[in-house]
Amino acid sequence: MNRKFIRGIRRKHPWDIAENEVTPEAVFRDRRRITAMLGLGALSASLPGYVQAGIFDLFGEDQPLFATRALNFTVNSHYQTAEQQTPYDKVIRHNNFYEFGTGKQDPFENAQKLKVNPWQLNIEGLVDKPLTLDYDDLYKLIPLEQRIYRLRCVEAWSMVIPWVGFPLAALLKKVGVSSKASHVAFETLFDPEQMPGQRNPLMGGGIHYPYVEGLRLDEAMNELTFLAVGLYDQTLSPQSGAPIRLVVPWKYGFKSIKSVVRIRLVDKEPPNSWHQLVPHEYGFYANVNPEVDHPRWSQASERRIAAGGLFNAKRIATLPFNGYGEQVAAMYQGMDLRKYF
Numbered sequence: 221m222n223r224k225f226i227r228g229i230r231r232k233h234p235w236d237i238a239e240n241e242v243t244p245e246a247v248f249r250d251r252r253r254i255t256a257m258l259g260l261g262a263l264s265a266s267l268p269g270y271v272q273a274g275i276f277d278l279f280g281e282d283q284p285l286f287a288t289r290a291l292n293f294t295v296n297s298h299y300q301t302a303e304q305q306t307p308y309d310k311v312i313r314h315n316n317f318y319e320f321g322t323g324k325q326d327p328f329e330n331a332q333k334l335k336v337n338p339w340q341l342n343i344e345g346l347v348d349k350p351l352t353l354d355y356d357d358l359y360k361l362i363p364l365e366q367r368i369y370r371l372r373c374v375e376a377w378s379m380v381i382p383w384v385g386f387p388l389a390a391l392l393k394k395v396g397v398s399s400k401a402s403h404v405a406f407e408t409l410f411d412p413e414q415m416p417g418q419r420n421p422l423m424g425g426g427i428h429y430p431y432v433e434g435l436r437l438d439e440a441m442n443e444l445t446f447l448a449v450g451l452y453d454q455t456l457s458p459q460s461g462a463p464i465r466l467v468v469p470w471k472y473g474f475k476s477i478k479s480v481v482r483i484r485l486v487d488k489e490p491p492n493s494w495h496q497l498v499p500h501e502y503g504f505y506a507n508v509n510p511e512v513d514h515p516r517w518s519q520a521s522e523r524r525i526a527a528g529g530l531f532n533a534k535r536i537a538t539l540p541f542n543g544y545g546e547q548v549a550a551m552y553q554g555m556d557l558r559k560y561f
């Protein structure tokens with residue numbers, strides 16, 4: 221069975237993402253369940269052929285999962301939600317991380333061996349005291365807290381994720397931001413030996429690596445802007461951006477850059493990878509906005525991936541700034557958000 225076919229519709233261009241591109245394999249929670257299922261002859265026989273092929277694909281890989289460990293953190297009561305959280309299992313099996321392939325399950329399949337220790341995160345540029353954080357510092361320098369945020373991908377799916385980490389502002393305070401700085405630039409690890417999408421342009425979706433992102437300084441200092449080192453109570457898996465990734469909950473997911481190695485304070489708007497690749501479809505600001513459609517699809521609603529399988533993900537209305545207007549709308553007063561999309 222052709223794996224590309226299992227994943228769904230083939231694209232003309234890597235960036236032509238079919239909104240209904242979901243993975244039947246994701247129905248299967250874990251190996252134990254798969255084994256149980258295969259034991260139940262009648263049930264597995266009743267599954268469609270492409271799903272059965274998916275089962276054997278999973279078995280065929282038979283690779284150990286990346287080892288995460290439990291984190292200590294406090295729960296920040298200001299950032300909770302009554303919404304149903306996306307199960308851990310889906311958070312780590314349905315990802316965008318083009319360094320490991322463009323399919324939603326590719327990062328799960330291809331990222332398990334990423335080496336994250338040792339790691340170095342450099343904070344540099346227009347700062348008073350440049351800082352290099354080693355792997356252990358990521359978990360120690362600033363007290364860890366849990367925050368539950370919505371994550372809204374530009375492809376019109378969303379999740380609700382309990383992150384563990386610290387505000388970016390707390391880190392920027394440690395280095396002292398120079399008065400000349402106006403923006404913050406972020407960069408993902410560049411390591412083609414470990415990241416197949418970086419050595420194979422087809423697999424990497426045409427993105428010019430390293431993946432880069434940027435924020436205006438006031439956005440970077442906003443209370444919501446978060447650096448995550450974990451989700452649920454565990455350290456991040458590679459597919460989620462281990463060991464440290466940005467989370468900007470009022471913007472489309474592509475701003476939330478993974479596996480960050482460099483944070484640079486600069487004096488002009490930095491480039492961002494999706495804008496570089498398709499400038500008329502992806503802007504620098506990328507604020508979630510139900511009134512500004514993507515040129516090829518509506519942004520008025522989204523499929524919320526929660527419990528119950530990707531296929532019955534509920535379609536719900538998309539909220540301006542992903543529901544975080546109270547905390548962020550003031551930053552954009554007087555700006556034409558159709559022009560600065």
Ligand SMILES: Nc1nc2c(c(=O)[nH]1)N[C@H]1C(S)=C(S)[C@@H](COP(=O)(O)O)O[C@H]1N2
Pocket residue numbers: 314315316317318319371372373374408431459460461472473474475476477478479
């Ligand atoms: N380095 C890097 N960061 C990335 C991406 C990527 O391809 N490479 N994809 C982005 C996109 S499009 C989304 S929606 C989110 C997805 O985060 P998740 O897989 O943890 O849900 O990661 C973002 N960060």
Ligand SMILES: [Mo]
Pocket residue numbers: 316372373374375472473474
């Ligand atoms: Mo995305």
